[in-house]
Amino acid sequence: MAEEMTMEDFSKAVDNSFKTFIDEGEANWEKLKEYQAEKKVLEVTVEGVVNKGVISNVEGVRGFIPASRLALGHVDDLNAFLGKVIEVQIRELDEEKGRLILSAVEILKAKAAEEKKMRIAAIEVGSVLDGKVESLQPYGAFISLGEGISGLLHVSQISRKRIKTPADVLSADQEVKVKVIAVKDGKISLSMKALEEGAEETVQEERAPRETFKLPKAEDVTTNLGSLLKGIKL
Numbered sequence: 043m044a045e046e047m048t049m050e051d052f053s054k055a056v057d058n059s060f061k062t063f064i065d066e067g068e069a070n071w072e073k074l075k076e077y078q079a080e081k082k083v084l085e086v087t088v089e090g091v092v093n094k095g096v097i098s099n100v101e102g103v104r105g106f107i108p109a110s111r112l113a114l115g116h117v118d119d120l121n122a123f124l125g126k127v128i129e130v131q132i133r134e135l136d137e138e139k140g141r142l143i144l145s146a147v148e149i150l151k152a153k154a155a156e157e158k159k160m161r162i163a164a165i166e167v168g169s170v171l172d173g174k175v176e177s178l179q180p181y182g183a184f185i186s187l188g189e190g191i192s193g194l195l196h197v198s199q200i201s202r203k204r205i206k207t208p209a210d211v212l213s214a215d216q217e218v219k220v221k222v223i224a225v226k227d228g229k230i231s232l233s234m235k236a237l238e239e240g241a242e243e244t245v246q247e248e249r250a251p252r253e254t255f256k257l258p259k260a261e262d263v264t265t266n267l268g269s270l271l272k273g274i275k276l
Contacts, residue, residue: 070101071137077101078132083149086130088123096123098130103142105130111145114154154190159228161191167222170237175216183208185220185232193230195220202235 077084077100086098086105095108107130109117117123134143165171165187173185173193182196195218200211212218224231 069103071103071135073101074103074132074135074142078135081131083129083131084144085127086144088126088128091120091124096120098128098144100132100142100144103140105132105142105144107144107146111143111147114147114150158190161189162225162228162230165191165222165225165230167225169222171220171222171232173218173220173232175212175214175218178208178212178214180207183212185218187230191230193220193222193232195232195234199223199231199233199235202238 076082084100086100088096088098088107090097092106095106096112098105098107107128109120111133112120112123112128128146129149130144130146131148132142133145135141171187173187176184176186176192180197182194183200184192185195186192195208197205197208200208205211218234219237220232220234221236222230223233223236
């Protein structure tokens with residue numbers, strides 16, 4: 043997990059590492075404040091590697107991007123970012139101290155979430171997928187389907203036989219084959235029961251239309267009774 047830096051860490055890193063870099067052009071702090079208020083996505087070029095991060099120039103002001111705010115995972119080599127154009131937002135700014143802190147993490151998280159949403163939407167109901175048991179819960183099991191996507195296998199969908207808990211049948215990291223029975227609001231519902239032998243026949247029987255009977259109206263009942271009694275002498 044990337045190390046989270048405090049404002050004191052930011053200050054020390056900026057003070058100790060910006061000595062060899064100078065601002066370029068006229069500083070436009072008012073514009074930077076607008077960008078921060080709008081949460082504007084900025085394209086910046088990584089111009090230098092400093093202690094615990096990298097720097098980029100924005101509106102004539104040096105912006106510090108901590109290593110923990112460069113990527114979603116741990117950054118092993120900051121030099122790999124040198125010269126690259128990346129998207130960032132202003133995380134903190136202090137005109138009085140001349141500090142500008144930038145971050146790419148929020149943008150990367152939003153993009154990852156959108157990509158995941160699209161991958162889930164592409165999964166078709168009825169498709170059969172290979173997965174692995176990610177975790178067991180009293181109400182079911184979460185199955186990893188790959189690429190960061192997982193679905194819920196409810197305890198009622200594990201087997202046609204009655205089971206008390208998912209652990210009676212499944213174990214962590216177990217590879218399973220599942221059928222997608224629903225995709226709604228970004229959530230995937232799975233079933234193993236639907237793949238068991240005879241499951242399809244059971245479903246068809248449940249769906250088969252039942253014979254219905256229409257009750258006669260009260261007046262019809264009265265008429266028929268009168269016909270039966272007609273001609274009978276008491």
